[in-house]
Amino acid sequence: MEGIDVGLKAVGAGLAMIGALGPGIGIGLLVNGALNAMGRNPDAANTVQTNMILGIVFTEAVAIYCLVVALIILFVL
Amino acid sequence: MSVNQRGMMIFFFILAFAVILCGVVPFMLLPGAGIAMALPVIQVPGEVYAKGMPSPDFEFTNTLMGTLIADAIVILLALLARRASNGWTKEVPGRGQGLMEGFIGFVYGLVKQMAGTRAIVRNLLFPLVASIFFFLLIGNWLELIPGVDSVGIMHCGEPDKHNGYARSGSLLYNDAALFSGYAVATEEQYLMCEDYLLGYETESFGVASVAELEEEVATLSASEAEHAEEEDDHGGGHHGLSDLQKAEARLEAAYAVESLTVALEAEDLTEEEQAALETELLLAQTQIQYPHAIVPLNQDQIESGVQPYGFIVTPYVRAAATDLNLTLALALISFFAIQYFGISALGAGYFQKFINIGALGNLSKRPLGAVDFLVGLFEIISEFSKVISLAFRLFGNIFAGQLLLFIMAFLVATMLPVIFYGLEFIVGFIQALVFAVLTLVFSAQAMEDHSHHDDEHGHEH
Numbered sequence: 001m002e003g004i005d006v007g008l009k010a011v012g013a014g015l016a017m018i019g020a021l022g023p024g025i026g027i028g029l030l031v032n033g034a035l036n037a038m039g040r041n042p043d044a045a046n047t048v049q050t051n052m053i054l055g056i057v058f059t060e061a062v063a064i065y066c067l068v069v070a071l072i073i074l075f076v077l
Numbered sequence: 078m079s080v081n082q083r084g085m086m087i088f089f090f091i092l093a094f095a096v097i098l099c100g101v102v103p104f105m106l107l108p109g110a111g112i113a114m115a116l117p118v119i120q121v122p123g124e125v126y127a128k129g130m131p132s133p134d135f136e137f138t139n140t141l142m143g144t145l146i147a148d149a150i151v152i153l154l155a156l157l158a159r160r161a162s163n164g165w166t167k168e169v170p171g172r173g174q175g176l177m178e179g180f181i182g183f184v185y186g187l188v189k190q191m192a193g194t195r196a197i198v199r200n201l202l203f204p205l206v207a208s209i210f211f212f213l214l215i216g217n218w219l220e221l222i223p224g225v226d227s228v229g230i231m232h233c234g235e236p237d238k239h240n241g242y243a244r245s246g247s248l249l250y251n252d253a254a255l256f257s258g259y260a261v262a263t264e265e266q267y268l269m270c271e272d273y274l275l276g277y278e279t280e281s282f283g284v285a286s287v288a289e290l291e292e293e294v295a296t297l298s299a300s301e302a303e304h305a306e307e308e309d310d311h312g313g314g315h316h317g318l319s320d321l322q323k324a325e326a327r328l329e330a331a332y333a334v335e336s337l338t339v340a341l342e343a344e345d346l347t348e349e350e351q352a353a354l355e356t357e358l359l360l361a362q363t364q365i366q367y368p369h370a371i372v373p374l375n376q377d378q379i380e381s382g383v384q385p386y387g388f389i390v391t392p393y394v395r396a397a398a399t400d401l402n403l404t405l406a407l408a409l410i411s412f413f414a415i416q417y418f419g420i421s422a423l424g425a426g427y428f429q430k431f432i433n434i435g436a437l438g439n440l441s442k443r444p445l446g447a448v449d450f451l452v453g454l455f456e457i458i459s460e461f462s463k464v465i466s467l468a469f470r471l472f473g474n475i476f477a478g479q480l481l482l483f484i485m486a487f488l489v490a491t492m493l494p495v496i497f498y499g500l501e502f503i504v505g506f507i508q509a510l511v512f513a514v515l516t517l518v519f520s521a522q523a524m525e526d527h528s529h530h531d532d533e534h535g536h537e538h
Contacts, residue, residue, distance in 0.1 A: 050190075053511075053514075054514075054515075054518065057470070057511050057515065058466075060470070061466045061469070061470045064469055064470050064473035064474065065469060065473075067473045067477055068469050068472070068473050071121060071473075071477070072121075075119065075120065075121045076121060
């Protein structure tokens with residue numbers, strides 16, 4: 001694997017992963033809200049936790065989309 | 078012995094074990110393996126290593142093997158649970174049954190919490206969710222077992238496609254750390270590699286001078302010309318390079334050695350030029366002994382049996398969820414299951430979720446109900462995005478985890494990969510749980526009755 005196209009592929013993959021910034025912040029905000037709720041109302045901790053996991057799964061999916069694009073750039077193109 | 082002393086002793090045993098396994102075994106007991114690990118081939122689709130059975134177009138990939146092994150383990154666990162509970166008739170559960178009941182109870186608790194305890198939930202939804210969970214759990218944890226993703230079949234890298242390594246015996250030979258292999262560039266190099274792989278050639282051709290090689294080429298081309306009419310396909314398909322072509326390659330390499338030796342004697346060479354010419358000279362000298370060689374080897378390495386062609390190792394087993402086919406198939410199964418549960422709970426009224434005829438009919442009383450109709454159309458798009466997101470979430474997590482384990486083991490063979498093993502353990506469990514729980518949640522939402530919500534709105538207003 002030599003040449004400038006390998007270097008450009010690497011740059012492309014690196015740029016694609018910048019998109020993982022958003023879900024990182026999003027998950028942080030989610031857990032922040034969940035922890036606040038659990039602190040105010042410890043009896044509802046289970047419900048809050050279940051919904052938190054659900055929310056985290058959806059936001060993490062966006063980060064996974066970025067990763068998949070980066071992998072496609074590196075290994076398929 | 079106090080607790081601290083015992084802990085200390087166990088820690089030293091673990092340390093000694095790790096040092097022996099990572100230091101003594103690779104460097105002293107397996108000397109032909111070089112001083113660095115060779116990276117197995119990374120490829121996004123599953124790698125094929127057997128073809129032709131049961132039908133000529135069928136390709137058996139290593140992820141299919143991983144799927145079959147995960148299937149076998151799950152079925153084995155179920156049969157063991159049945160035996161441990163004497164066919165589910167034991168009065169007081171033993172340890173094995175208690176363990177299985179713990180796992181099943183966990184999943185059943187989730188199902189009961191999300192979807193209630195109706196007959197359809199107990200008989201269809203719970204088995205589906207539990208099957209997905211256990212199959213994915215075992216399938217994801219399979220990639221942590223030593224041997225999976227590392228032990229494999231050795232073959233030649235295809236031209237222009239894979240990075241290959243030299244081999245010594247049945248191990249890949251790599252003596253430069255962090256080196257990701259030589260590209261198999263041309264058709265001739267691939268054919269030579271195949272010759273050595275399949276055993277048509279076994280040894281190096283030996284050192285020879287320019288004169289000897291010219292003689293050999295002359296005799297071989299003469300005999301080729303004589304046998305030109307009789308020459309036929311050697312009954313059955315060994316389409317390698319002919320002896321004449323190999324001798325010609327060696328002759329060209331001998332010429333290259335001569336010209337490079339002359340070039341190296343020039344006076345005004347920079348350090349870089351000198352090093353580059355020396356590598357080319359070494360490669361040309363290797364190409365005399367092994368025609369169309371790729372890896373430059375010195376004489377000691379050639380004598381110890383290293384073969385300088387582009388060999389790669391394809392693992393026998395790869396974790397099931399690293400193949401997009403499997404995750405997409407499971408996501409489609411979930412999709413159809415969700416629709417089935419919705420239709421069986423709500424009948425034809427299930428499609429009101431998508432094409433909200435009720436809102437259209439109510440336009441005279443609630444003109445803003447047109448928005449509900451548009452929301453219904455968006456629900457169709459979100460159904461398809463659920464399939465894509467389920468498939469890619471699982472695939473991305475497990476494939477990236479497997480890639481991380483590969484690269485960590487390649488970079489630092491000793492203690493660091495253990496941390497990533499812990500991460501992969503957790504991620505495998507969470508992703509299996511998430512897939513199953515999302516299927517459960519979407520099915521439960523599909524089974525909910527939407528018309529009650531509208532009535533409530535009506536009463537409140």
